[in-house]
Amino acid sequence: MTEKISRFFRETAPATPCLIVDLDVVADNFTKLNNALPDSRIFYAVKANPAPEILRLLVGLGSSFDTASVNEIQDVLDAGATPDRISYGNTIKKASDIARAYALGIRLYAFDSIEELEKIARHAPGSRVFCRILTSGEGADWPLSRKFGCEPAMAHDLLLQAAGMDVVPYGVSFHVGSQQRDVGQWEQALATTAKIFRDLEEKGVALKMVNLGGGFPTRYLKDVPTSEAYGNAIMDALRKHFGNRIPETIIEPGRGMVGNAGVIHSEVVLISRKSANDEKSWVYLDIGKFGGLAETMDEAIQYPITTEHDGGETQPVIIAGPTCDSADVLYEKSDYRLPVNLRIGDTVAIQATGAYTTTYSAVNFNGFAPLRAYYI
Amino acid sequence: MTEKISRFFRETAPATPCLIVDLDVVADNFTKLNNALPDSRIFYAVKANPAPEILRLLVGLGSSFDTASVNEIQDVLDAGATPDRISYGNTIKKASDIARAYALGIRLYAFDSIEELEKIARHAPGSRVFCRILTSGEGADWPLSRKFGCEPAMAHDLLLQAAGMDVVPYGVSFHVGSQQRDVGQWEQALATTAKIFRDLEEKGVALKMVNLGGGFPTRYLKDVPTSEAYGNAIMDALRKHFGNRIPETIIEPGRGMVGNAGVIHSEVVLISRKSANDEKSWVYLDIGKFGGLAETMDEAIQYPITTEHDGGETQPVIIAGPTCDSADVLYEKSDYRLPVNLRIGDTVAIQATGAYTTTYSAVNFNGFAPLRAYYI
Numbered sequence: 001m002t003e004k005i006s007r008f009f010r011e012t013a014p015a016t017p018c019l020i021v022d023l024d025v026v027a028d029n030f031t032k033l034n035n036a037l038p039d040s041r042i043f044y045a046v047k048a049n050p051a052p053e054i055l056r057l058l059v060g061l062g063s064s065f066d067t068a069s070v071n072e073i074q075d076v077l078d079a080g081a082t083p084d085r086i087s088y089g090n091t092i093k094k095a096s097d098i099a100r101a102y103a104l105g106i107r108l109y110a111f112d113s114i115e116e117l118e119k120i121a122r123h124a125p126g127s128r129v130f131c132r133i134l135t136s137g138e139g140a141d142w143p144l145s146r147k148f149g150c151e152p153a154m155a156h157d158l159l160l161q162a163a164g165m166d167v168v169p170y171g172v173s174f175h176v177g178s179q180q181r182d183v184g185q186w187e188q189a190l191a192t193t194a195k196i197f198r199d200l201e202e203k204g205v206a207l208k209m210v211n212l213g214g215g216f217p218t219r220y221l222k223d224v225p226t227s228e229a230y231g232n233a234i235m236d237a238l239r240k241h242f243g244n245r246i247p248e249t250i251i252e253p254g255r256g257m258v259g260n261a262g263v264i265h266s267e268v269v270l271i272s273r274k275s276a277n278d279e280k281s282w283v284y285l286d287i288g289k290f291g292g293l294a295e296t297m298d299e300a301i302q303y304p305i306t307t308e309h310d311g312g313e314t315q316p317v318i319i320a321g322p323t324c325d326s327a328d329v330l331y332e333k334s335d336y337r338l339p340v341n342l343r344i345g346d347t348v349a350i351q352a353t354g355a356y357t358t359t360y361s362a363v364n365f366n367g368f369a370p371l372r373a374y375y376i
Numbered sequence: 377m378t379e380k381i382s383r384f385f386r387e388t389a390p391a392t393p394c395l396i397v398d399l400d401v402v403a404d405n406f407t408k409l410n411n412a413l414p415d416s417r418i419f420y421a422v423k424a425n426p427a428p429e430i431l432r433l434l435v436g437l438g439s440s441f442d443t444a445s446v447n448e449i450q451d452v453l454d455a456g457a458t459p460d461r462i463s464y465g466n467t468i469k470k471a472s473d474i475a476r477a478y479a480l481g482i483r484l485y486a487f488d489s490i491e492e493l494e495k496i497a498r499h500a501p502g503s504r505v506f507c508r509i510l511t512s513g514e515g516a517d518w519p520l521s522r523k524f525g526c527e528p529a530m531a532h533d534l535l536l537q538a539a540g541m542d543v544v545p546y547g548v549s550f551h552v553g554s555q556q557r558d559v560g561q562w563e564q565a566l567a568t569t570a571k572i573f574r575d576l577e578e579k580g581v582a583l584k585m586v587n588l589g590g591g592f593p594t595r596y597l598k599d600v601p602t603s604e605a606y607g608n609a610i611m612d613a614l615r616k617h618f619g620n621r622i623p624e625t626i627i628e629p630g631r632g633m634v635g636n637a638g639v640i641h642s643e644v645v646l647i648s649r650k651s652a653n654d655e656k657s658w659v660y661l662d663i664g665k666f667g668g669l670a671e672t673m674d675e676a677i678q679y680p681i682t683t684e685h686d687g688g689e690t691q692p693v694i695i696a697g698p699t700c701d702s703a704d705v706l707y708e709k710s711d712y713r714l715p716v717n718l719r720i721g722d723t724v725a726i727q728a729t730g731a732y733t734t735t736y737s738a739v740n741f742n743g744f745a746p747l748r749a750y751y752i
Binding site: 045046047050067068069070071072075089090091092093094095112113114115116119134137142143144145146147148149150151153154177178267269270271272273274275276282284286290294297320322323324325326327328329332344345358359360361362363364365366367368369370 | 421422423426443444445446447448451465466467468469470471488489490491492495510513518519520521522523524525526527529530533553554643645646647648649650651652658660662666670673696698699700701702703704705708720721734735736737738739740741742743744745746
């Protein structure tokens with residue numbers, strides 16, 4: 001937590017739960033990522049946090065934007081970006097949404113199937129397209145399913161077909177998994193990508209761009225490598241597999257751009273036990289799985305939680321949210337501990353919650369309002 | 377799907393995704409539950425679907441209401457119910473919310489810990505309180521954690537303590553788990569409850585009420601017993617354990633009141649494969665885990681999905697939502713099949729989605745708007 005966030009909370013005393021984001025940290029993350037991969041264009045993954053304050057800041061810093069929907073495209077345009085700085089990166093798009101994006105000037109689209117490619121060629125003619133390939137996702141904290149991407153052999157065939165359609169086969173994308181803590185994961189995907197580039201070049205199709213995706217982590221409970229470590233590993237892999245013909249590259253940080261910039265403040269509603277001899281206390285907060293902390297699903301993302309009593313004696317706890325839903329338990333298997341002096345009514349700080357919180361929050365579950373947020 | 381819902385969708389052609397709820401089905405469910413347990417008061421679990429149209433209908437039918445927050449209490453009052461028909465059933469309440477509920481006239485509160493009991497005695501003096509006990513939750517499709525309730529021995533002690541405080545120890549509640557398909561689960565909990573009643577009576581504390589909770593199911597893919605079967609099993613268990621001194625009882629149906637009254641209509645955005653020889657197709661809908669179908673978590677609730685092509689040849693499918701989140705996959709392990717004739721742009725009907733959908737939907741995830749709903 002930055003001093004700026006502490007001061008704001010102290011002086012403004014906003015109602016809890018609330019998220020406070022320090023925009024200076026976002027700017028600092030942008031600079032570090034830019035320095036780590038100076039030849040890559042940064043496309044901020046808007047879905048991580050689409051607050052206008054963040055979008056306007058990043059527009060000013062020169063960022064480009066990866067978007068998931070027409071509403072996100074509109075938000076980025078409203079923040080002042082030109083359409084050439086926007087990628088429509090969702091591989092699942094309604095034909096009508098592609099047409100709307102095209103009308104807004106968007107000319108860069110993701111796909112991973114012939115069906116989607118045909119939609120783009122019809123509704124966004126002449127646009128650049130990139131094909132997403134499957135990766136293993138090993139080493140990532142947030143589960144990576146086979147939902148996005150296709151097998152490399154299919155990607156090869158689709159890009160070849162694209163060359164005969166009214167689109168520009170522009171490149172290949174992949175995603176190594178969100179909160180990826182193994183810097184080596186990009187190497188394997190780049191080896192596959194380089195082979196697709198070579199095979200297609202032999203057939204007269206010259207791809208130009210590799211979209212290195214996201215995956216850049218935020219520091220939660222476990223240490224993560226620095227931006228420089230990611231940059232070095234990726235540059236090494238690019239040189240190894242593309243030699244001195246390194247293509248244009250883009251990266252799509254979301255969590256890595258805003259995660260550590262935000263802190264959620266939450267009130268302790270209840271601390272209790274289920275029987276006289278329970279080993280663990282239950283600590284119930286006024287925010288839970290449905291109020292913005294959806295990424296605690298299966299305890300995947302483990303946020304550091306700090307209190308005013310830190311430094312003293314602690315006890316093992318189970319942490320849960322305020323709704324009448326049995327599934328609204330944040331941490332039960334993970335070994336969370338909180339101070340024995342923590343009391344009902346105290347405020348706790350849930351650290352590194354700038355990404356994937358506000359927009360995940362349910363619209364009205366159990367009558368609880370969505371997460372309020374302040375950008376300072 | 378009722379004829380009324382079909383006709384509304386056909387004639388109105390609302391944008392998808394949308395939920396359409398047939399209020400006649402809700403009224404019919406109320407009557408059936410009322411007939412199945414004629415001596416029990418029905419407290420509708422507002423969290424299942426707090427739409428004003430549903431609340432007003434149930435107020436008119438004579439229902440009472442189980443609420444999870446002050447906002448829900450306010451919604452029920454706005455729908456025309458008097459405060460004596462409202463229970464504040466959440467065991468996790470801020471002191472300030474108890475005070476607000478008390479000011480609104482609420483005099484019936486749940487608790488499961490000494491800490492919560494003390495809050496109620498201080499901020500809602502003179503109110504009736506009931507203590508929730510833990511149950512096993514076996515046989516329920518939606519996971520029941522140890523989040524709510526305490527061990528029976530602790531419940532006994534807390535109700536005894538309550539007798540010495542400024543509250544009325546009124547009864548015991550339990551919840552056998554949501555979508556409970558085993559009618560026998562109530563019996564075990566009632567045996568425990570009856571013992572608490574007897575033990576406290578010996579100490580001069582006469583409890584009056586058993587809150588039988590919810591758990592009444594909706595028919596999804598698997599058959600469920602009728603309301604009558606639940607009613608008979610519960611009445612048998614009450615007679616067995618309370619003899620001819622059966623206490624006042626209340627039930628809290630949520631899913632059982634509105635689940636089968638609603639149908640979500642969704643557009644097929646994409647049907648594709650990941651490689652030339654994939655066995656299953658991926659079918660992507662315009663609604664997913666974060667747009668209202670949160671109960672597909674771990675594929676717990678399996679909604680029937682119907683299409684205009686039903687009756688012909690089918691194929692195995694994986695079904696996913698429209699967001700750029702790898703976790704937004706609805707059914708992968710369950711053996712869902714859809715017609716081979718299903719096409720991109722077709723509409724599918726996700727049946728029995730009247731409960732736990734609209735309010736679970738994320739406020740703006742990936743730029744997608746919350747689920748729209750129509751009550752007809």
